[in-house]
Amino acid sequence: MAAPRTTTPAPGVPAAGLRRAVVVGGNRIPFARAGGPYVRASNLDMLGAALDGLVARFGLAGERIGEVAAGAVLKHSKDFNLAREAVLGSPLSPETPAYDLQQACATGLETVVGLSNKIRLGQIESGIAGGVDSTSDAPIVVSDALRRILLDMSRAKTPQQRVATAMRIRPRHLAPSAPTTGEPRTGLSMGEHQALTTAAWKITREAQDEIALASHHNLAAAYEAGFFDDLLTPYRGLTRDANLRADTSLEKLGSLKPVFGKSLDTPPTMTAGNSTPLSDGASTVLLASDAWAAERGLPVLATVVDAEAGAVDFVHGRDGLLMAGAHAVPRLLARNGLTLQDFDLYEIHEAFAATVLCNLAAWESDEFCRERLGLPGALGSIDRSRLNVHGSSLAAGHPFAATGGRIVATLAKALAAKGPGSRGLISVCAAGGHGVVAILEAA
Amino acid sequence: MRAPRRVVELAAMPPLARTYVKGLSTSAVAMMAPRRPVGPDEVPAVDLLVRDVAADVERLTAYQHLVGEPAGDLLPAGFVHVLAFPLQTALMIRQDFPLPLLGMVHLANRVEQRRPVPLGSLLDVQVGARDLRAHRAGTTVDLVGEVRVDGETVWTGVSTYLARGVRLAGGTAPAAERRAAWTPPTPTGEWRLPADVGRRYAAVSGDRNPIHTSSLAAKAFGFPRTIAHGMYTAARALADVGPAARGEAYRWDVEFAAPVLIPGTAAVRVSPGEHGHEFVAWNARKGKKHLEGRVTPLG
Incomplete structure (x- = not known):
């Protein structure tokens, strides 16, 4: 038998000898609240708008991009080729291939990871990662019973059979089912799941409201400073994220009534102010090899260094639904020889303010780090002044699959501004007990 | 002395719809009649057996979807229980079964799934009634099922039912646990x-x-x-x-x-x-x- 020609790097060691994948830039449309200005816009419409802006910003008209990857969480079955249809409706070369991806709220970040890996392997020179979601134009489906009858009707061979099948329809079959944020295996909504975790980690209402306040103030300051000028294209009259409340205060946030965790023994702490609203929006990120960017005179903001996906057993209560990042980050750190404190910026997706705080508390807990992560001790705390410094989902809104692209473009630009070698950590939690985490470094 | 236990083989699973009508009428009669205490040995000394029972794929899929099991080609333990259930009922509507079927309360269920049972297996299903016991609210009985494939026991199940208000002659119910x-x-x-x-x-x-x-x-x-x-x-x-x-x-x-x-x-x-x-x-x-x-x- 011939000896294998290639050597596989030992597990847990970053692959050596690969070239870099860099973030050139990003473009998104402002995020709207559900039922707002994008109420009639479809996922394809919004992804197209974000893509058009990216093409215009980087002069990509007619360009054959290596591959486009994008996805949506709430997806119509007709959108099975959402990313490819967005390409065909854009000024990009129609010879640009595309694929759809779906990993709940981690969709956007995972498209960046997948395309970066292809670039690092030399399979493609350029890639556009993206994500979009509309809760306003969400797919509504007929009940399973009605669907079975309609499918049986379509298979009927004679008009008589068709009529006989149609006679099986009952009024109770006609109630439509809209998508929910409920976990199929537990029946609990994401908010109720987070409420369990919030209570388990004893996160206070005040701490959550402070995270929400910082998110709004940081996002407002970033807009004021013009930070988003080259990251965003206005759409349908919206020039800023509609959920942003620049003038919010701890008093205002403190006056809101709790909405999740009301049936638990502990007082409920999660409100509409410290939870993300249902949102509409889209984002894109342009990724490339150094050579491809240099040939076109394009900037390189940051390198996509490495990424890790995690998942937890929330079904049996072993971990909270949104705690996979707490497990994935230490694995990513170990592989890259880094500590939790080796970062200049942290982007922890604010699904809920409490999600951020629970993950931080887990890393600060000696017990959790020893017993659950198998580490010698706690990972420790982070410098909070480096966390979500340009605002996050609580202020910007959270169109599920669009959040990853928003975070990657924002962080890449911020790292480039900090200077070479500065490093950023991303953690995005997702339905199904998922989490995807990544390291970016200023190029 | 108890009569030796006998195995009665049926040609096919008894249809449950008719069984229930019968169960309903006999239970109604039983409910009208004055309650007499039941003797401890009065369970029928008969096991019912049906050979070569096969799962219906459409019914299996509907069951799996309803209870949230992955719709694979292995029969969930609860589905095997469902396959054996008509024999439980057939036993309980026999003239010599001492407790009324309707109104019976399912107290507990114990199943051992010893081997995976793939779809397409031919199951020999045997069910018998055992062990009348006094309960503070009446009398309980165990319906014991055994499922074999090629002679090997792959599944056993014990369903404990309570007939409320039926006294077991000579039986003393264990004191209600605090x-x-x-x-x-x-x-x-x-x-x-x-x-x-x-x-x-x-x-x-x-x-x-x-x-x-x-x-x-x-x-x-x-x-x-x-x-x-x-x-x-x-x-x-x-x-x-x-x-x-x-x-x-x-x-x-x-x-x-x-x-x-x-x-x-x-x-x-x-x-x-x-x-x-x-x-x-x-x-x-x-x-x-x-x-x-x-x-x-x-x-």
Whole structure:
């Protein structure tokens, strides 16, 4: 038998000898609240708008991009080729291939990871990662019973059979089912799941409201400073994220009534102010090899260094639904020889303010780090002044699959501004007990 | 002296619909008649056997979808119970069965799934009644089932039922255990049971006991409205434990405390325990337990 020609790097060691994948830039449309200005816009419409802006910003008209990857969480079955249809409706070369991806709220970040890996392997020179979601134009489906009858009707061979099948329809079959944020295996909504975790980690209402306040103030300051000028294209009259409340205060946030965790023994702490609203929006990120960017005179903001996906057993209560990042980050750190404190910026997706705080508390807990992560001790705390410094989902809104692209473009630009070698950590939690985490470094 | 136990082989599974009509009428008669105490040896000394029972694929799929099992080609332990159920009923409507079928309360169920049972297997299903015991509220009986494939026992099940108000002659019920105050644990999930779940489980299981499908019938038996099949809730708990945690061979024990009214919601906790996974479902508003049990891998 011939000896294998290639050597596989030992597990847990970053692959050596690969070239870099860099973030050139990003473009998104402002995020709207559900039922707002994008109420009639479809996922394809919004992804197209974000893509058009990216093409215009980087002069990509007619360009054959290596591959486009994008996805949506709430997806119509007709959108099975959402990313490819967005390409065909854009000024990009129609010879640009595309694929759809779906990993709940981690969709956007995972498209960046997948395309970066292809670039690092030399399979493609350029890639556009993206994500979009509309809760306003969400797919509504007929009940399973009605669907079975309609499918049986379509298979009927004679008009008589068709009529006989149609006679099986009952009024109770006609109630439509809209998508929910409920976990199929537990029946609990994401908010109720987070409420369990919030209570388990004893996160206070005040701490959550402070995270929400910082998110709004940081996002407002970033807009004021013009930070988003080259990251965003206005759409349908919206020039800023509609959920942003620049003038919010701890008093205002403190006056809101709790909405999740009301049936638990502990007082409920999660409100509409410290939870993300249902949102509409889209984002894109342009990724490339150094050579491809240099040939076109394009900037390189940051390198996509490495990424890790995690998942937890929330079904049996072993971990909270949104705690996979707490497990994935230490694995990513170990592989890259880094500590939790080796970062200049942290982007922890604010699904809920409490999600951020629970993950931080887990890393600060000696017990959790020893017993659950198998580490010698706690990972420790982070410098909070480096966390979500340009605002996050609580202020910007959270169109599920669009959040990853928003975070990657924002962080890449911020790292480039900090200077070479500065490093950023991303953690995005997702339905199904998922989490995807990544390291970016200023190029 | 007890007569030796005899095995009566039936040509096919008795159709449940007709069985229920018969059960209904004999039970109605029994309910009118003055209650006489039942003798401890009065269970029929007969096991019923049907050979070469095959699962219907459409019914299997409907069952798997309803209880949340992955729709693979292995029969869930609860589905094997469903396949054996007509023989339980056939035994309980026999003239020589001492307890009335209707109004019988399912107290507990113990199943051993010893080997995976693939779809297409021909099952020899045998069921017998055993062990009349005095209970503080009446008399209990065990319906014991055994399923064999090619002569090898792949599944055993013991369903304990209570006939309320029927006294066991010479029997003394164990004193009611003083129930320690029960504090509901932190839930891991929630079951939302729609109004039609009784009808749907009746359709896939054949258990058309009207207390699960008609609120009138449920009221006649003292419930405020229709109640979910106990084995439906137990099957959901088994599905919640999931294939990774239970393995291919496992014990599945459940004790029913109070029925779940439908439509309704139950809080659930399914979590790793000492020897496997434990589950408990309860009414979150009243803090009252519906059922609890455990799934233990057989090693």
